[in-house]
Amino acid sequence: MKKLIEQLVKFGVVGAIAFVIDFGLMNLLLAFHVNNVVAATTSFLISLVFNYLASMRYVFVHRDDMARWMEILIFLVSSAIGLLINDLIVWLSTYGMVSGADHAAYTLRTNIGKIIATVVVALWNFVIRKWLLDDTHTHAMAKLGNGKQLSQAELDKRWKNSFSYKLGKWSLEHTPQGWPK
DSSP, rough: HHHHHHHHHHHHEEEHHHHHHHHHHHHHHHHHOOHHHHHHHHHHHHOOOOOHHHHIISOOOOOSSSSSHHHHHHHHHHHHHHHHOOOHHHHHHTTTTTTOOOOHHHHHHHHHHHHHHHHHHHHHHHHHHHHHHHGGTHHHHHHHSSOOHHHHHHHHHHHHHHHHHHHHHHHHTTTTTSSSO
16 A cells, blocks of 8 residues: 555656646647647647656556557557547537637636646546556555455466456567567
8 A cells, every 4th residue: 555655646746747737838828829629739748748758767667567569559548538538628618618709718717627637637547557557556456355365376366367467468479579578
């Protein structure tokens, strides 16, 4: 549990910095009257680059049983879903407003939508990345559940039957020759 809390704190710090980048850039673009969904998409994508580099360096531990290309693919697909969630919430936040009618209200509603989107997307990102990308997840979920302590052999068996483990092994078996594993 201590490692999970430590990881959540690191995830929060990286997320806070990414949020400042995302929120700041979006508001800068809004100040130049860029459409809110275009501004939110642009800022999201730029903060995503920082988030990936920082998350994989400081928050999540690379799994030796998964190829790097699969790690990047999972990150990109989960981020694309996060971007769709982000843009939908931002779009809904100003739904029905006449473009350019009241820029202050438009910006305020966009910012409220962005804050809601950030919370929803952060939860999505943590759960999906923890489940599929993080080595510390290996036995964490197997320890939860019915409350009884499982033996190491039982934990290993559960891990080897998990989707995450099978996906990792498949990715290693299907890594093109010469690509880093």
